[in-house]
Amino acid sequence: MEPFVLQKVENGCELFFLKGWMKEHPGLTAGCTSRLGGVSKTAFASLNCGLHVSDQPEHVVANREKLAEALRVRLEDCTYGEQVHGSEVQVVTKELAGAGTRTRATEIPSKDAFITNEPGLFLHALFADCVPLLFFDPVHRAVGLAHAGWKGTVLAIAKATVEAMSREYGTNPSEVYAAVGPSIHACCYEVDDYVLSRVKQVMNELELSNEAADGFPPIYVERSDGKYSLSLQQMNRQIMMKAGILQSHIEMSSLCTSCRTDLLFSHRKEHGKTGRMAAWIGLRD
Template structure:
């Protein structure tokens, strides 16, 4: 098995996507934990989601903590109104601070964002869904996608890759992808409605039947297959081994916490040189 790509930082609030960050000193990329913030239970303590009925001022304080720890401008954040679809949008500095103070002011109805500009920190929310990171270092491009089961079977990963190839003129062999912490098949059982749609995009892969009509689904594996189907080289795909449901001390989990929980960020961006 490949080594875990996320490395704990000296801050308890996030982990670095170390294989990428260590090779580029202006790249900022990682995944936050549930620790190191000011939110009260059941959002204790580093909740970064504005849409979960946490105290808004606490969430904004947490976001300011993250910006300071990353040495990025607070106003550089770009967030999205995530709707479990497969829409991908390019963002610019004109989009900075969207969704920063109010969830509904994020990039509208979008689960994938990318940019080729510096001093922009892309950030999306998670509490079990699959966080995807995209990186083309030779083309100064970074991106994120939020892939729940709906976004996964709608191939948001492939949409991002094809967008870069077709509209940003990036050869597919120049694209790197990382799959971050999410709920794993050890903790994620779904029904025939979901599996029928999985079968349509990757065949009978990524799951095992555990009882009649019930399946343990590995969304990381399904996304990896779709990323490879879009042409990304297998050796350029990193996959985290963390299960958000199992790692109670590190991550919020919507399923484990029965819907009353916070949200982590995955984030990526370039600092100004």
Template sequence: MEPFVKQAKEDGPVLFTIASWMEQYCELTVGFTSRHGGVSQSPYATLNSGLHVNDVPEHVVRNRELIAEAVGQPFEAFTYAEQVHGNEVTIVSLQEKGMGRASRETAIQAKDGFITNEKGIVLCAQFADCVPLFFYDPVKRVAGLAHAGWKGTVLNISMATISLMTHTFGSQATDIRAAIGPSIRACCYEVDETVANRVNHVLMDINASSEERQAVMVDKGNGKYMLNLQELNRKLLLQAGILSSHIEVSQLCTSCSTDLFFSHRKEGGSTGRMIAWIGLL
């Protein structure tokens, strides 16, 4: 069953929430935006949340405000970073609450992962094909979010996020719930030998079997490969100690579904950004 459930109100942003998490944990808001329900014009139509893609800044901020209204949390709670496709993870406290919501200059700089145990903070990360990773420890009440493109994935940002949750707040990996959100899937994600070699090193490091390797990457010949970033991230989550029964994986492909989502690959780089969000109420 698809864990990300479409939520649409009349004349508002179309959102996808992890409904099972929000039903089980009433203290949590968590989900992923679509491309619909905002004010941006083509090619960013309409719910672009990225300030770095040459959209009109006032439109982007308005879209972010609309998302906050639809989520039902104050705009001042939404906290953004300048992402760099790395594996640096930071703790977000009340001091950082709301950073980056209205400008890039005020965003948390050079981070791709975030954790918090503070109520009233909504962590946000931006996507247009890369893999959103959501984390929640219901025992210690710690939320986390990570941006995993192929670079962040091979740098194991999932392990970095879990380690910070463990060392900072005492989380146990077996308690943590994880979700892999809508992103470009193996049906659409062709990569070259440079990327494939990095992925192969990771697969060797985790002692993946030949069947497991085949599930992650398929050789098309001529130096081209079809890469399943979701499955690679799932394996890395398992390697980090997350229970298989605690991992949700979306089947929604951003490249296949440009009627719902922005796709950097499918739309030739000229497109908007969705956000993933998670916050403690």
């Protein structure tokens, strides 16, 4: 069953909520936007949340305001970062509330993962094929959000995020719940020898398996044209497990951004001229 459930809220935003988590843990809000229900035009239609994609800034800010309203939070209590396809983790405190929400100049600089244990703070990251990774520690009431393209994945950003939560909040990885959000799937994600060599290197280092098992496909499959179909979702799932998260605690979205451009933005399918979804997670006061 798809864990990210699409819902149209009162102000018109159409959002994918992690309904199971939110039902089980009152006060938690987590999910990912669709591309529907905003004010952006042309290639960015309509709920584009990215300030860096040549959309009109006032439209992006209006979309972020609509998202905050839909979540029943203040935009000033949200954070956005400057994502650089790395593996640096930012500890987010109340001093960073509002960072990057209205201008790029105020973004949390050069970070691709964010963690907090402060209620009333809502972490956001931007996606249009890359993999959203969401983390929740119900024991220590801490949350995390990471942006994992192929570069972040081979840098094991999922593992770095769990380790940061353990270091900062005393998180036990076996108690963490994780979710792999809507992103480009192996059906549409073709990579070359260079990318696959990096993937194989990390698979060897972390002892990840390329065998299909337990109903899950392999991480990569060689194609007849010499290219490879790569599942960043399965690679991140295995990295999460190596970090100590239980397989039964990991939710996997079946939504492919490239297949579903009616609902989601896809940088690859739309040749770079498109908007960005925002994934979010946070705990209410």
